[in-house]
Amino acid sequence: MELGLDKFQDVFVRLARLPRMQRVAFLAVLSVGIVGLYVYTFFLPAQATIEQLEAQQLELQRKLNEVRSVAANLPAFEARLGELEVELKTALRQLPNSKELPGLLTDISSRGKNAGLEFRAFRPKDEIPRDFYAEVPIEIEFTGTFHEIARFFDDIARLPRIVNVSDLRVEIEREGPQATRLVVKGNATTFRFLEQALAPGGKAPTASRTPAGGKEDQA
Template sequence: MKSLNEYFEELRSLDQHNIGSWPLYAYVLAIAVVSLTIMGIGTWYFVLPKQDTLAEAREQESELKQRFEIKQRQVANLDAYRDQLETMEAQFGELLQQLPSRTEVPSLLNDISKTRIASGLEEELFKPRPEEMRDFYAVLPNDLIVTGGYHELGRFVSGVAALSRIVTIGDVEIEPLRDENGRTGELRMSMTANTYRYLEEDGATTESSGDTP
């Protein structure tokens, strides 16, 4: 059996121009070296440059998956959004129904006065101020001063809040009533009672045209 050195010496002495005379092991070894060389060159020139492209494709795939998941959640929540929108529209419709028209405002102011009387309060001032226009409604502030006991004032505020039309009370100031002998045990409450009315299309048009000189 040949030693390893003898194999090396035999490989060195091979005639490159007469491959047919090579021993079988040398021929197989040469084919293996050539194959590995071709594979290495192919990997260097063709496979490695594709790695960056493959990484970009994987990143794009991840982004597309995220977008798809977001769209999927949006579609899943679409029915919930629609239900919420319908609820909001219904609530908005109910709110509009609580806003009186121009012709109903005097009746609402009368209801406030009736609530004051029913609460046992005396009226010192009830003075409507000019309307304040908003997008689809107008605010009608009313300066109001009433006098009476603590519990009567509480009943009045609760009664106004319970009216079928929307009335908000602000700028509240309460002070004790005094006479020559000192306190009388009654209170004076000044406030702004804001009523609201819906701007009908014809009414809004009339007011807008009325502002034009």
């Protein structure tokens, strides 16, 4: 320790003997060295740590703001969720499930008979699967007067379930003194809800097949 102190004192003695300009230059270089040592040893690492902490603080503040925003809008989110659930239930009521489908098909046929129609064909065909529902096409052929047919279509339109009638072809069966009987051929399409489509982990929907040629419901 004494040897180091002696050398330190010797440096200052020699420094004191130097001309004034050299002493100033030496002290300037020494000051720059001390400042540089401080900058690289203490200031820059501390600055990096400060910047890292500032970034963490900003990220935490952002997350806190998100939480506050969600908390502030939670009643609105819950209200909207309730509305969507009601809308979903309303929509699903228009799509029968597999258990309700036979009853719907019977209802359609019965409404036609009650309107005075005579069915010649009422054949459900192969289902066409979609995202969460399946189309159920039905080949139809019936006879009746214009008013009977209009009444049947009006009854179908009033069903709570969705039933679309398309590809209609109308021919005259026979003309009478009071009413002309018509033959109508075409397709009726209803829709079946696929229960597995909304089930957690459910598999992709597949078509439910009916026997080739379908099953005819005799009038």
